[in-house]
Amino acid sequence: MRVGETLDNAHAQVLALAPGVVATALALDPAAGFLLSRVDGCTPWKTLRQIGALPAHEVDRLLESWLRDGVLIAAAPSTAASARAAKSVASEQQPASEKPEAAKPVAEAALPPPQPILAKPRPLTLPPIDPSIDLDVELQREILDFAAGLGRRYHEILGVTADADARVVKKAYFALSKRLHPDRYFRRNTGAFGAVIEVCFKRLLEAYELLSDPTTRKEVQSSEFVSQFAVGDCATAASARASSIDARRRLRERVSAMASHTRMHRERRRKAKTFFEHGMSSFASSRWLEAAGAVRLAIAFDPENSAYREEFPNVQRKAHEERAKHLVKQGEGALEMRDYAAALDQFEEALHFRPGDAELAHRAAKLALQVSNDLKRAKEFAAQAVEIEPGSAAYRNTLAGIYAAAGLTANAKREYDAALRIDPNDKDAKLGLRGLR
Amino acid sequence: MSRVIGIDLGTTNSCVAVVENGQVTVVPNSGGYKTTPSMFAITQDGKRLVGHLAKRQAITNARGTVTASKRLIGRRFDSDEVAKSIELYPYEIVRGPNDDARVVIGGKTFTAPELSATVLREMRRVAEEYLGEPVKEAVITVPAYFNDAQRQCTKDAGKIAGLEVLRIVNEPTAAAIAYGMSRPGKDEKVAVYDLGGGTFDISILELSDGVIEVLATAGDTFLGGEDFDRRIVTHLLAWFRDQEGIDLRGDAMAMQRLKDAAEKAKCDLSSRETVEVNLPFIASDASGPRHLSCQLTREQLEQLVHDIVSQTLKTVEQCMLDANVKTKDIDQVILVGGQTRTPLVQQAVADHFGKRPHKGVNPDEVVAVGAALQAESLVSDDQNLLLLDVTPLSLGIATFGGHFAKLIERNTTVPARKGHIFTTTRDNQTAVKIRVLQGESDLAVDNDLLGEFVLNGIRQARKGEPEVEVSFDIDANGIVSVSARDLATGKEQSITVNATGTLTDDEIQRIIRDQELYEVALKE
Numbered sequence: 028m029r030v031g032e033t034l035d036n037a038h039a040q041v042l043a044l045a046p047g048v049v050a051t052a053l054a055l056d057p058a059a060g061f062l063l064s065r066v067d068g069c070t071p072w073k074t075l076r077q078i079g080a081l082p083a084h085e086v087d088r089l090l091e092s093w094l095r096d097g098v099l100i101a102a103a104p105s106t107a108a109s110a111r112a113a114k115s116v117a118s119e120q121q122p123a124s125e126k127p128e129a130a131k132p133v134a135e136a137a138l139p140p141p142q143p144i145l146a147k148p149r150p151l152t153l154p155p156i157d158p159s160i161d162l163d164v165e166l167q168r169e170i171l172d173f174a175a176g177l178g179r180r181y182h183e184i185l186g187v188t189a190d191a192d193a194r195v196v197k198k199a200y201f202a203l204s205k206r207l208h209p210d211r212y213f214r215r216n217t218g219a220f221g222a223v224i225e226v227c228f229k230r231l232l233e234a235y236e237l238l239s240d241p242t243t244r245k246e247v248q249s250s251e252f253v254s255q256f257a258v259g260d261c262a263t264a265a266s267a268r269a270s271s272i273d274a275r276r277r278l279r280e281r282v283s284a285m286a287s288h289t290r291m292h293r294e295r296r297r298k299a300k301t302f303f304e305h306g307m308s309s310f311a312s313s314r315w316l317e318a319a320g321a322v323r324l325a326i327a328f329d330p331e332n333s334a335y336r337e338e339f340p341n342v343q344r345k346a347h348e349e350r351a352k353h354l355v356k357q358g359e360g361a362l363e364m365r366d367y368a369a370a371l372d373q374f375e376e377a378l379h380f381r382p383g384d385a386e387l388a389h390r391a392a393k394l395a396l397q398v399s400n401d402l403k404r405a406k407e408f409a410a411q412a413v414e415i416e417p418g419s420a421a422y423r424n425t426l427a428g429i430y431a432a433a434g435l436t437a438n439a440k441r442e443y444d445a446a447l448r449i450d451p452n453d454k455d456a457k458l459g460l461r462g463l464r
Numbered sequence: 465m466s467r468v469i470g471i472d473l474g475t476t477n478s479c480v481a482v483v484e485n486g487q488v489t490v491v492p493n494s495g496g497y498k499t500t501p502s503m504f505a506i507t508q509d510g511k512r513l514v515g516h517l518a519k520r521q522a523i524t525n526a527r528g529t530v531t532a533s534k535r536l537i538g539r540r541f542d543s544d545e546v547a548k549s550i551e552l553y554p555y556e557i558v559r560g561p562n563d564d565a566r567v568v569i570g571g572k573t574f575t576a577p578e579l580s581a582t583v584l585r586e587m588r589r590v591a592e593e594y595l596g597e598p599v600k601e602a603v604i605t606v607p608a609y610f611n612d613a614q615r616q617c618t619k620d621a622g623k624i625a626g627l628e629v630l631r632i633v634n635e636p637t638a639a640a641i642a643y644g645m646s647r648p649g650k651d652e653k654v655a656v657y658d659l660g661g662g663t664f665d666i667s668i669l670e671l672s673d674g675v676i677e678v679l680a681t682a683g684d685t686f687l688g689g690e691d692f693d694r695r696i697v698t699h700l701l702a703w704f705r706d707q708e709g710i711d712l713r714g715d716a717m718a719m720q721r722l723k724d725a726a727e728k729a730k731c732d733l734s735s736r737e738t739v740e741v742n743l744p745f746i747a748s749d750a751s752g753p754r755h756l757s758c759q760l761t762r763e764q765l766e767q768l769v770h771d772i773v774s775q776t777l778k779t780v781e782q783c784m785l786d787a788n789v790k791t792k793d794i795d796q797v798i799l800v801g802g803q804t805r806t807p808l809v810q811q812a813v814a815d816h817f818g819k820r821p822h823k824g825v826n827p828d829e830v831v832a833v834g835a836a837l838q839a840e841s842l843v844s845d846d847q848n849l850l851l852l853d854v855t856p857l858s859l860g861i862a863t864f865g866g867h868f869a870k871l872i873e874r875n876t877t878v879p880a881r882k883g884h885i886f887t888t889t890r891d892n893q894t895a896v897k898i899r900v901l902q903g904e905s906d907l908a909v910d911n912d913l914l915g916e917f918v919l920n921g922i923r924q925a926r927k928g929e930p931e932v933e934v935s936f937d938i939d940a941n942g943i944v945s946v947s948a949r950d951l952a953t954g955k956e957q958s959i960t961v962n963a964t965g966t967l968t969d970d971e972i973q974r975i976i977r978d979q980e981l982y983e984v985a986l987k988e
Contacts, residue, residue, distance in 0.1 A: 201675040205850050209879060209940040213630075213842040225939065229881045236877075330928060 042075075042090065043068035043102035053098065059089055066090075068102040151177070151226050154219035161215035169206065174223050181234040181247060189248065193239055200235040207231055299329030303338075310342055319346035351381035367398040378411070385415035389422055392429070402433045413442075420446040424455045436463050468601040468630060468843050469591045470835025472638070473580060473618065475534045475662025475688060477802070478502045479829055480587040481836035482595065486846075488642075488836050490829045491594045493586075499828050500590070504582040505529040506570030512982075514586040523724060526554040526716040528569050532662055532690065533579035536565040537621070538614030538965055545686055552694070554716045564966030577617045577967055578975055581624035588627055602627045603839040605831050607663040608634040608856055609683035611912060612902055615942070617965035624975050630842055631941070634856065635660070636667035637678055638834030639800040641851060643825055644671040645837055648848075652795040653679075655784075657813050657821070658831075659776060660801035662688040666780045668787035668794070677852040680787035680875045682779050687772065689730075689803035695768040696726035700741065700758060708754050710747050718746050722756075733762045734805045766808045773812045780816060786875055797821040802828055852877050859936055859944060862899040862908035864889045871936045874904065878942060883935035885951070892924045896932055898948050900961055914961045919948040921955045 044066060055063060058081050065075055072090060076083040093099040153174055156167050182189050185199040205211065207228045209221070217224065237243045306321030319342045325335045358373030374391040381387060392408035395401050409426035416422060427442035440463055446456040469491075472479040477499040481490045490498045495516050505518035506528050513521065522529040531553065539546050541559040549565070550557045560566040560575060567574050584604070591599050604627075606618050615632045622629035633641075636656035643654065651672045658665040665683035669676055700722055705711055712718040725741050732739045743756040784791065797813060799821045804810065814820050841849040854877055860870040863886065871882045888896060897918050903911025922930045931951040938944050947958030967975075 197670075197672070201672050201677070204675060204852060205847065208850055208852070210842060210850065211847070225879055229879055232877055232880055 040072045041068065041070070041102045042066050042072065042094070042099045045097055045100045048098050062086060062089055063093070063098075066099060151223065153223065157218050157220070160218040160220065162212070162217060162220055166206075167220060170220060170223060170227065173203075173207065173227050177227065177230045181238050184231060184234045185238065196235065196238050200231065200239075203231050204228070295328045296332075299325040299327075299332065299335065302328065303332075303335055306342065307338075310345070315342070315345040315349040318342050347380040351377045351384075354380070355387065367394055371395055371398055375408075378408075382411075383415055385412045385419065385422065388412035388415065389425060392425055396429065396432075400432075402429055405429050406433070418449060420449040420453045420456065423449070424453070424459060427456070427459055431459065431463060439463055466598060466600050467591075467595060468603065468836075468839035469588070469599055470638070470832050470837070470839050471584060471587050471602050471604045472635065472829075472832035472835060473534065473584060473587075473604055473606070473621075474499075474502055474660055474831075475532050476502055476690065477661065477828065478583050478587055479832035480591050481829070481832040482591055483836050483840040488833045489594075490826075490832060491591050493590045494593065500583070500586060501531075502534065502580075502583045503529060503531050504533070504574075504579055506572070510570060512582075514582050523717060523720045526720040527556070530555055530567055530569060530574070530579055533567065533576055533583075535662055535686070536567070536576040537580055538576070538611070538617040539565055540966075541565045548686065554719065560966065562966050562968070575967055575971070575975070577621040577965065577972075578624060580618065580621035581975075584621055584625035584627060588625055600626070600628060601630055601839070601843075603631050603633055603835045603842070604629055605633050605635045605638045605835050607658075607660075607683055607685055608636055608665040608667055608681040609663070609685050611857055612914060612942075612961075613912070613965055617967070620965045620967050620972055623972055624979070626976075630839060633835055633838050633851070633853070634665070634667065634678075634681060635663075635831045636665045636681060636800060637669065637676070637851065637853060638831045638838065639798055639825070640667065640669040640671065640676055640678075641834035641837050641849065642830045643796075643798050643822070643834075644669075644674075644676050645849060646824065647671075649673065653789060653793050654796040654798055654822075655780070655794050655817065656798045656800055657776075657780070657804065658683075658800040659803040659809060660688050661690055661803070662686075664688055664776050664779065666776070666783045668783055668789055674848050675850045675852060677877070678854045678875070679789065680783050681854065681856060682783035682786065684776070684779055687775065689727075689801070691772050692730055692765075692769050692803065692806070693723060693726045695772075696730060696760070696765065697722045699760075699764075699768055700726065700756065703758055704746070704756050708747070710749065710754060712747060715747065718743075721746065729760050730765065730806070733760065733765050734807060737762050762807070769806075770808065773809055776809075777812060777816050791817050794819075798825060798830075800825075800827050800830055853940075854878065855880075855938060855942065857902050858904055859900070859902050859914075859938070861886075861934060861946075862901055866908050868901055868903070868906055868908045868911055871934065872938060876938075879937070879939045881935060881937045883933055886932045886934055887928050888922065888925075888930050888932075889927055891927050893927065893930075894922045894924055895920045896922065896948070898934060898946065898957075900944070900946050900959070914944065915946075915959050917946075917948075917957055917959050919950065919955065919957045921953060922950045923952045 044063075053060075053063070062075065062081060075090065076086045081089070090099065094101075151174060153171055156164055156171070158164055160167075162170075176184065180189075182191060182196075185191075185196060185203065187195050187199050191199075207224055209225050209228060212221070212224060237247050302321045303325035306318045306325060309315075309321060310318035319339075322335060322339050322342045326332070326339060329335065354373045354377035358370045358377065361367075361370035361373060371391060371394040374387060374394065378384065378387055378391060388408045389412040392405045392412060395405035395408055406426070406429045409422065409429055412422040413419070413426050423442045423446040427439045427446065430436070430439035430442060440460065443456045443460045443463070446453050447460075450456075467482055467484075470481045472481075478501075479490060479499045481488055483489075492498050493500050493515065497516065500515040501519040503515065503518035503522065505513045505521060505525060507513065507521065507525060508528070518529055522531070532549070535549050536546060536557065540563050541557075542563070543565075546557065546565045556568040558566050558568055558573065560573075565576060567576070567579060584602075588599050588602070602622060604618055604622055606615055610618070610632075618632060619629045636658045639656045639658060640654055643656075651670075653668065653670050656665070656667045656669065658667075663683060663685050664687040665681065667681040668679040670679055671677075697719070701712055712722065721743055725743055729739045729741050738759060738761045741756065741758045741760055745753045746756045747754045794817055797817045797819060799810065799813065804813075804821075804827050810821060837849060838851060840846065841851070854875045855872060856874060858870040858874045859872040860868055863869045869884065869886075871884055872880060876882075886896070895918050897916060899908070899916040900914045901908060901911040902914050905911050919932060922932065933949045933951055935947050935949075936944060937946075943960065943962075945958060945960040947956055949956040
């Protein structure tokens with residue numbers, strides 16, 4: 028059991044070509060060379076066991092020997108892979124945490140960052156030849172062959188050369204469509220082959236779409252060239268083949284996603300930058316509120332920009348201070364006008380922006396008592412003041428007074444006692460305690 | 465195995481074709497006509513009439529005759545299109561229980577699919593008489609710009625008419641099939657300009673050795689030959705008011721006569737320079753009966769409708785852009801729909817593409833022929849034809865801020881699979897709602913909601929960290945399934961979007977039963 032586990036861990040390992048190793052200089056037979064060409068820093072060991080032209084134990088033996096010889100090194104797992112691993116661990120450890128969350132509000136999915144795009148083909152298990160269905164055995168074999176090669180490069184899927192022109196690509200696509208379009212087998216009993224045919228056609232379509240558009244084609248082909256082999260300083264023509272299925276898939280999806288999102292994102296980023304610059308200049312001239320608004324907009328338009336995010340807390344803190352100052356001033360103005368209700372509202376709002384101001388909370392508590400005899404509201408403010416400054420006897424006395432007014436004598440006594448512990452000579456507390464009896 | 469027929473269910477006329485021994489035949493009805501008016505009527509004495517019989521009595525029974533019910537199919541009662549129909553047609557349109565538009569004639573309420581079903585049943589009957597055997601399956605065409613609900617309602621109509629609809633095919637695509645099959649071995653890019661009675665469609669297709677690939681398609685479901693008629697009617701109304709001082713608009717019978725005369729004048733002006741519109745006894749007042757007698761020239765007609773024609777050309781340009789082709793790349797322009805007989809339309813299309821349109825197909829029949837060929841290619845082993853059809857409207861999901869993220873762009877070949885990663889918008893958000901939409905607007909609210917579901921159990925994390933993969937799969941029948949998967953936990957939710965028409969299954973079953981009762985009553 029334990030052995031199996033460690034083995035599995037080893038096989039989840041990702042390998043990369045060691046820096047400085049010139050792969051083409053190694054003496055390898057074609058099968059081993061092919062295997063090495065598939066090592067790209069993102070394909071896990073266990074996948075390598077499946078894609079090589081070698082049996083699994085032979086793959087293991089070769090990889091192990093290359094690791095020993097320093098040809099290969101363990102690659103840092105890709106961030107996505109590690110994040111994924113972390114995520115699954117978390118969910119396993121705290122399965123209960125899911126339940127209460129179901130009641131939380133459901134927000135709509137946000138538009139994602141442009142780069143991490145994946146649309147993995149479902150794992151396709153190839154069915155055995157089945158003579159009882161409405162496809163002749165020869166055709167079944169042809170379909171299986173095609174399906175087995177779905178991981179190849181796009182032009183290989185289409186069976187054309189890498190430099191084939193648009194017309195040739197289209198011809199090949201049409202010819203293959205005639206064999207692989209599901210309509211060809213409309214109402215025929217295709218057994219397990221129905222699903223295979225559909226997957227094959229979708230992949231064929233994808234190859235055709237990407238290769239027939241000059242921009243995507245260029246990106247697909249040039250990026251395929253920049254494989255992990257190129258990193259190891261051996262960017263030969265042969266190494267262009269080295270990109271793995273996964274790497275290519277990521278690339279393809281990035282290409283197609285970029286095609287549709289690039290323009291929009293560029294526009295959004297441009298806007299975000301304008302807002303951010305405006306925000307920073309406002310900040311420099313102490314217009315805090317304006318600065319915070321602008322930076323918030325910048326983040327809304329370009330949520331990926333870490334510079335904006337890093338700057339935001341500073342700007343926001345300043346803006347909050349500004350806002351609280353302004354509100355307190357307004358509250359005091361209202362007090363002078365003897366508009367106690369308005370003053371209370373201003374103080375309450377100011378507390379949102381300056382939640383650590385015990386004196387402000389204390390003033391709000393007293394005002395709440397005075398204005399409307401709203402004990403509940405007063406209690407909350409007083410409790411807040413006590414929580415911020417537990418060492419203040421005055422705050423505790425106020426809180427105790429509110430409890431007493433509400434008839435909660437036990438609570439009131441507790442607070443008065445606490446106040447006396449802070450200052451044994453506190454007159455208010457002594458008086459209050461006497462009143463309770 | 466019984467035969468599969470191809471039906472062009474038109475706004476004003478319908479047509480049926482069938483393949484026999486590799487040959488396509490457009491089936492004539494009992495009156496010898498190859499097209500049948502898409503009309504349904506209930507007479508004063510409660511008799512139900514379809515096709516030519518319904519059309520013949522339309523003048524005297526304007527309120528009991530339904531024309532152009534295709535304009536109501538799959539539409540909500542509150543839609544602009546229905547409002548326009550209420551304004552245009554003399555029969556009564558009411559709100560149905562599912563917020564659909566229904567028609568009241570002869571004291572009975574009919575749903576839009578039921579009305580289309582009367583026409584489909586007639587076409588089925590015509591085919592059965594010709595073939596001498598029962599017909600149970602059909603391929604039906606619709607305008608390229610029909611949305612999911614309209615397509616589903618058309619399928620429901622088929623079901624009510626006792627037909628299993630194997631496939632819904634776009635009208636211009638069907639036309640291209642018919643054209644393509646007549647020219648085997650050629651590689652061509654063709655534009656199909658389809659101006660019918662009620663709708664306008666344009667499609668760009670590529671034909672190569674039996675494979676027909678739809679590159680792009682666009683259209684306007686509320687623009688067609690009837691708009692030409694209406695312009696003529698308006699013109700005649702104004703003329704009569706100037707001459708005689710009488711406004712005919714309130715008189716349903718006079719309006720129906722004007723409409724008929726306008727349609728006839730329009731057709732005649734395709735071959736002649738001048739026509740005389742004669743409507744004796746169109747009205748009467750204290751001084752006796754009044755007659756309408758008015759000259760109409762082709763030039764006058766062209767002035768009345770030239771803006772409609774230029775509007776179609778704008779749609780053509782949009783479609784060319786979508787297809788990423790230039791006019792010089794187009795090898796052939798095919799005209800479909802009776803309205804393309806108008807010289808002005810032919811000239812405008814020729815000018816736009818810089819070449820004379822193809823003359824080899826009959827614009828009234830070519831769509832039905834294509835539908836029959838597609839039906840045949842589906843059910844037979846014949847490998848001569850393969851249609852690579854596309855989705856008419858984009859599909860995607862609603863995203864934060866009320867935006868619409870398209871995953872499958874319109875004009876994508878089906879079957880197809882497309883995916884995209886989305887993330888959360890709040891800290892510790894553990895569920896996302898996936899709302900599946902169809903349409904072209906960037907704003908979610910402006911698109912049609914096809915279905916929705918919630919993916920729960922996303923790992924708690926800061927907003928923007930979780931990765932939710934949303935994938936769309938669309939199969940060859942146009943059925944869409946959507947799945948969402950949390951890449952971290954592997955949790956997955958999915959739905960198959962069942963296109964919903966305006967009728968529930970129960971309602972369809974009830975209508976079919978009622979209809980059987982009615983047919984039994986007829987026989988007794």
